[in-house]
């Protein structure tokens with residue numbers, strides 16, 4: 647049976663640059679983890695593709711998924727549902743591959759309850775003014791929705807204390823390399839690698855009584 651994959655969760659307020667940083671990281675290559683595509687009831691923005699950016703579904707479909715236990719986590723965020731389909735995450739981890747989630751804080755805390763051995767990273771803006779400028783600059787929301795998202799961001803940033811790591815997204819390449827360093831180090835944490843060594847030691851021919859030089863003693 648392959649060693650179970652590691653779950654990596656990236657959160658942070660809307661507009662901080664989670665998607666931008668994640669895309670830059672995947673474009674660079676060498677990312678041997680799989681991105682879990684979220685499900686949402688939000689309408690697609692110009693250029694967004696169903697099955698690539700999100701699974702865009704109706705409210706009824708989303709609620710059916712909740713009721714039938716199909717979601718690892720979900721949250722209502724500024725009038726829409728967002729959530730992580732369970733099946734892809736479980737199957738990918740079971741196949742020994744690492745999975746990358748990009749989700750808001752309430753969903754991340756649900757995942758933490760269910761999968762405490764995940765790696766929880768909070769992406770933070772240099773300051774709230776920069777966050778607002780990024781949301782305005784993206785040009786995908788009305789000013790009213792941007793104000794709601796900034797309001798939500800204040801609560802979300804307070805939740806940073808519940809994460810394992812905080813990464814500031816000042817410059818995209820710096821944020822990417824900080825996240826890569828975290829993932830590299832997390833893969834080497836003793837609780838993750840210990841089972842492999844335990845297995846090696848159990849099967850070792852060097853165990854007392856098994857080694858060649860002990861034969862005949």
Ligand SMILES: Nc1ncnc2c1ncn2[C@@H]1O[C@H](COP(=O)(O)OP(=O)(O)OP(=O)(O)O)[C@@H](O)[C@H]1O
Nearest residue numbers: 660661662663664665666780783784815816817818
């Ligand atoms: N380090 C950065 N400096 C300046 N602008 C940035 C930086 N990172 C991202 N941006 C810009 O900020 C805007 C928001 O980025 P992005 O859409 O990636 O945020 P997000 O956190 O994924 O948002 P959401 O949670 O709403 O999906 C984009 O226009 C992006 O180009």
Ligand SMILES: Nc1nc2c(ncn2[C@@H]2O[C@H](COP(=O)(O)O)[C@@H](O)[C@H]2O)c(=O)[nH]1
Nearest residue numbers: 660684685720721728729730748749750753
């Ligand atoms: N709890 C979850 N939050 C998610 C998921 N996918 C995305 N998100 C977050 O929602 C907000 C708004 O996203 P937007 O695309 O409308 O700008 C943002 O914070 C996303 O990170 C998910 O599966 N679960």
